[in-house]
Amino acid sequence: MKERGKIEKLWREEKYRVLFHDQNAYHSIRTLLKSPTTLGEVKEHITHALTITPTKGSVINAFEHMWGYFKKQCTQYEKQHSRELKALYIENQIDYFELLSFLKNLADKYAVEYLQQSTILNITK
Numbered sequence: 001m002k003e004r005g006k007i008e009k010l011w012r013e014e015k016y017r018v019l020f021h022d023q024n025a026y027h028s029i030r031t032l033l034k035s036p037t038t039l040g041e042v043k044e045h046i047t048h049a050l051t052i053t054p055t056k057g058s059v060i061n062a063f064e065h066m067w068g069y070f071k072k073q074c075t076q077y078e079k080q081h082s083r084e085l086k087a088l089y090i091e092n093q094i095d096y097f098e099l100l101s102f103l104k105n106l107a108d109k110y111a112v113e114y115l116q117q118s119t120i121l122n123i124t125k
Helices: 003-021 023-033 039-049 056-067 076-090 096-109
Strands: none
Touching: 003 023, 003 039, 003 056, 023 039, 056 076, 056 096, 076 096
16 A cells, blocks of 8 residues: 555544644644645544543534534434433543443444544444
């Protein structure tokens, strides 16, 4: 695989994990990818982004981006459950692992390969 292919594969796998940590880092890497860059540079930017502690806002933002893959095909129960989980997370009654677990289950149920390959949905407690 050529270097550009490796870069695109890495970004495809890590983009929601980066967004989960910091939206500014996410946008910075997207900008970096629009010009010639190396795999090493991209890895370095991703590694730095992952050192940033996620905020409630960044977690909810990433959750909503990933939720977008399901909202048109999911059941009414799943839509309601999504809203409830989000509210519980905002109120500090559950941690973000509950949100990610819910999304992982949906990605598997609806066979959303793009999300199944995303590293964010493979994080464990």
